[in-house]
Amino acid sequence: MAKRTAQWKNKLYLQLLSKYLKPMGKSTLWTIVWTLLTVCFLTACSEDGELVMPVPKDLSEQYVRNCLNGKGWMHVSSHELKDNLQLDKDDYWQGHIAIGPQQYFFKGDSITTFVASDGLGIKGYTTDTYQYQRKTHQLNGKDAEYFKLIDVNENELKMLKYQAFNGNGRKIYVYSIYRRMTDAELQSVRQEHPYNLRTYNADYPMLPEQAKITPADFQQHALNRLWTCSEVYLLENDSRYQATNLLATDSTLCMPDYQLSTDSLCMNYPTAMKHDIANSRMPYKYLANGYFLHTDNDADFHILTLTDSEMRVIRYIADPKTGKRTGYYCIYTVA
Numbered sequence: 001m002a003k004r005t006a007q008w009k010n011k012l013y014l015q016l017l018s019k020y021l022k023p024m025g026k027s028t029l030w031t032i033v034w035t036l037l038t039v040c041f042l043t044a045c046s047e048d049g050e051l052v053m054p055v056p057k058d059l060s061e062q063y064v065r066n067c068l069n070g071k072g073w074m075h076v077s078s079h080e081l082k083d084n085l086q087l088d089k090d091d092y093w094q095g096h097i098a099i100g101p102q103q104y105f106f107k108g109d110s111i112t113t114f115v116a117s118d119g120l121g122i123k124g125y126t127t128d129t130y131q132y133q134r135k136t137h138q139l140n141g142k143d144a145e146y147f148k149l150i151d152v153n154e155n156e157l158k159m160l161k162y163q164a165f166n167g168n169g170r171k172i173y174v175y176s177i178y179r180r181m182t183d184a185e186l187q188s189v190r191q192e193h194p195y196n197l198r199t200y201n202a203d204y205p206m207l208p209e210q211a212k213i214t215p216a217d218f219q220q221h222a223l224n225r226l227w228t229c230s231e232v233y234l235l236e237n238d239s240r241y242q243a244t245n246l247l248a249t250d251s252t253l254c255m256p257d258y259q260l261s262t263d264s265l266c267m268n269y270p271t272a273m274k275h276d277i278a279n280s281r282m283p284y285k286y287l288a289n290g291y292f293l294h295t296d297n298d299a300d301f302h303i304l305t306l307t308d309s310e311m312r313v314i315r316y317i318a319d320p321k322t323g324k325r326t327g328y329y330c331i332y333t334v335a
Contacts, residue, residue: 051079051087053160053175056137056150064132064139067152068106072181072189075101081160081173092163092174101176103189104157106130111139111146114193122237124195147176155180204240207329208312210291211305218286221306222260227332229255235314235327246328255315255330256299260284267299301330309334 078101079087093101103114111130116123128141132149139146139159147161157178164172181189196203232255233241246253256267265284284295291303301315311332316325 051089052085053081053087054150054158056148056160059134059149059152061132061134064149064152065109067154068157070107071105072186073104073106073157073178074181074185074189075103076177076179078174078176080163081175087175092176103181104178105186105189111141113146114189115197117197120195120197120200122195122200123193124197124200125190125193126197150175203243204236205243206240207314208304213288213291213303213306215286215288217306218288218303219262221308222303222311223262225260226335227258227260227311228335229257229330230333231331233329235329241329253328255328257335258332265293265295265299 075093078092079089080092082088099116099118105112105114109129109131110127112125112127114123114125130139130141130146132139137148137150139149145162147159150158150160152158157180158176159178160173160175162171163174166172230247232246232253233244234246236242254269256269259266259268263283264281266281280297282295282297282299284293284299286293292300293303294300298318301313304312304314306312313330313332314327315330316327318325
């Protein structure tokens with residue numbers, strides 16, 4: 001009789017949760033489902049040793065906020081929820097290479113999510129306000145649900161989260177356990193995810209596309225002009241640059257002006273600058289296969305675009321003390 005009762009309860013649970021796994025998303029459905037689940041037979045493991053989903057606890061909004069506030073949460077384990085309501089024994093993220101689980105930080109009514117962006121190829125973060133709905137166990141952001149809260153205390157966070165679609169178009173839900181980060185771990189996670197993904201394109205614009213600059217183009221547009229540097233930006237991730245013009249800040253960085261003749265390059269630094277090669281003249285070669293101006297004095301630069309009035313270049317400068325080379329994106333105009 002007990003076995004038959006357990007089978008009936010598991011069947012009821014399967015029917016209810018299978019409705020949730022369909023893309024309905026109605027809060028009324030969630031209220032009914034989770035209320036009925038509280039009377040179903042659910043423990044950490046089933047009788048045959050399989051992992052099963054625990055029932056979400058009835059937690060007040062104030063309790064949830066108190067537990068989350070001011071803490072970072074480190075991923076411990078994740079298990080995919082299968083059609084039979086059991087959890088896959090293998091960790092969901094095992095074998096994933098380019099992507100991994102998200103980490104979280106809560107402060108006040110805000111949630112910061114640390115994530116690797118596969119599309120951008122970087123690690124960054126987003127920050128939004130959140131609300132917790134006690135009846136549906138939903139922790140929601142401004143425009144979407146973050147996860148269903150299963151349980152939380154001062155040191156552990158458990159959730160059920162929609163993760164992806166499988167090959168058949170079915171939504172994949174993952175049950176995840178997190179633990180509270182130490183202060184050192186939170187600082188490390190922040191350092192590893194430096195980019196604000198909400199403003200990334202504005203903070204780090206793309207470099208202009210490489211123009212085709214033939215030797216004839218170089219001779220026609222670059223020679224016999226005084227090129228003055230008007231903007232300098234720090235390179236970022238090879239294809240982007242930081243949006244702050246260093247010449248408009250209190251930076252001591254200074255780029256030379258250029259004068260190009262057929263066989264020599266003259267570099268003119270401001271008189272206030274003390275530089276080893278200030279106002280020096282040197283031979284150069286224009287290497288059209290790489291759009292590169294080469295000298296024997298480490299004054300090389302790569303030309304991205306070139307017109308009669310503007311030249312955009314990439315230049316690397318070695319720190320005289322450390323030898324570390326730093327890349328800069330520079331815009332030159334005709335004086």
